[in-house]
Amino acid sequence: MTSQKLNTFLENNLQELKDNGLYNEIDTIQGPNGSEITINGKKLINMSSNNYLGFANDDRLKVKANEATDTYGVGAGAVRTINGTQSIHDELEAKIAEFKHTEAAVAFQSGFNCNMGAISAVMNKNDAILSDELNHASIIDGCRLSGAKVIRVKHQDMDDLRAKAKEAVESGQYEKIMYITDGVFSMDGDVAKLPEIVEIAEEFDLITYVDDAHGSGVMGKGAGTVKHFGLQDKIDFQMGTLSKAVGVVGGYVAGTQNLIDWLKVRARPFLFSTSLTPGAAAACIEAIDIMSSSTEEHERLWENGRYLKAGLKDLGFNIGDSETPITPCIIGEEKLTQRFSKRLTEEGVYAKSIVFPTVPRGTGRVRNMPSAAHTKDQLDIVLETYKKIGKELDVIS
Template sequence: MTSKTLNQFLDDCIAELKENGLYNAIDVVQGANGPVITIDGVEKINLSSNNYLGLAADNRLKAAAKQAIDSHGVGSGAVRTINGTLDLHIQLENKLAQFKGTEAAISYQSGFNCNMAAISAVMDKNDAILSDSLNHASIIDGCRLSKAKTIRFGHSDMKDLRQKAKEAAESRAYNKIMVITDGVFSMDGDIANLPDIVAIAEEFDLITYVDDAHGSGVTGNGAGTVKHFGLEKRIDFQMGTLSKAIGVVGGYVAGKANLINWLKARSRPFLFSTALSPADTIASAKALEILMGSTELNEQLWKNGTYLKGELKKLGFNVGVSETPITPCIIGDEKQAQMFSKRLFEEGVYAKAIVFPTVPRGTGRVRNMPTAAHTTEMLNEAVSVYEKVGKELGII
């Protein structure tokens, strides 16, 4: 018999989430995750995917993955430090270093794993981390795992960052101090002020860490937010994912060779979790090859993002402060955001509601992620649905 206490706890908590409009029903996609997806046998225009460049179903990546399965099997067979390091992993990491403009790179099984691994491998209870107040959950968990003192600064507030950096440095209470920020903030689409962050870091000898999960493949002509600002030689950690614009799965850190060597010796997911599969590894390497060879997909992504954002703003939707193709429609009330998403779905547009705890309470929204694979016709159809539902619910 299962625990009555546990069952009561779960039933009460789930009921509370549903009552407050915070319960997230999971939809099942039938087939590939592209610009149009099929759910329950019905096609929907997909505006909720992180597949920014449309590479998740790209024939070139699929061919590379199939070839890797034939030559290397379906699994890597071990952790990297025993005999799970395949020649394919070395190829991928060399390409990542070239892509990010660094001496070396290390790959991980996921972006979340990556932040948990890298932060805790370098920072400890004798250190402090200055963290942007809107940083991703994986950064927050990585900071907690490190046991370092976490000092939050106001979102992109450089005055606050400088003051807290000064206080931490002058206190002489910490062995090391790190400043960590998203490169592109995934819920609002704004870009971190990396030039000022670097200037403050150099003034107070801070370690710099940029999580560019939503910037790699998007900003800097595809090479990311650090490249966008020309700061490749002045950032210590460049973290990114292989699961968004790259279109596959996994994460990585790029930086100096001694940093990567240390992460290979001390980061726990690298040491204790089986390595990326051959198919995922070579497909990721193929995506990087495509991005380094052409900016066509990146340019199309920005064209589509700019177009959709402009059309939604014309209708009167609040798209916030986005500087990237990420286009939130901020509703505010969580229940209304859920209803808005539900009605969009019924009208043929898949745009998922984002509510607390992913975003602060009272800032519920539908976040739109136009990709390079969307056509103008798809976007126009989506805008038409947005207009209909927005007026119906009194949002515009």
């Protein structure tokens, strides 16, 4: 017999989410995740994937993944620190470090694991973390897990950062102080002000940590937001994912050799989770090789992003202040946002609604993620569909 209290809690709270337009239904894709997907037998233009460069279903990556599986097996068989480190993992980490222009790198099973492990491996209850108020949930959880004092900093507000850094230093309470920020903020597409951040960090001797999950493969000709600003020697932690632009799965931290050596003996997800599959590692290496040798996919991504942005703006949609291909259409009220997304799906365009608590109440948006794999014809269909639904629901005139 299951717990009645648990059942009551679940039923009441699930119903409350549904009543308030906050319940997210998970759709299952039949087949690969590309510019076009199939859900419930219906083909849809896909505007909701983080597959920025189209690598998730790239034949070149699939060949390398299959070859590595034949050579190394389907799984690593153990955690990295016992005997789960295969030569393909060492090769991947060396490739990441070269790509990010750092001394070394360590690969994790996911980007979320990176933030949970890396932050808490370095920061503790004697320290303080200055954190941008719009940082990703994994950063928030990683900060909490560390036990450090977390000090929220107003989003992209350098005056607030300087004031809070000064206060934290002058209090004399903390052994170490870190500032942590997304490189590209995934909900609005804005880019961290890294040159100003570095200036403040040097003034107050802050540890700098950049979560570049949405910047790697997108900014800096693919090498990321830190490379975009030429600050590889100024940022202590460069964290990123292998599941977005790289198109596979996993995450990494790049930095000095000492930092990576420390994470490999103190980051708990690294110590207590089986390592990436050999096939995934090999596919990641191939993606990085492609990005290193050609900017073709990168340039097409940005071209498609600019085209979609201009079209939606011309139609009268509020697309915010995105500086990257991420293109939110800010609708506002939660139920209207979810209705808008549902109507898009009915008309053949898959663009998921994002509402509270992922974004603040009243700022619900349909987030569009154009990729290098989209064609202009597909984007034109998307724009026509947005025009139709926008007028139908009185979002645009």
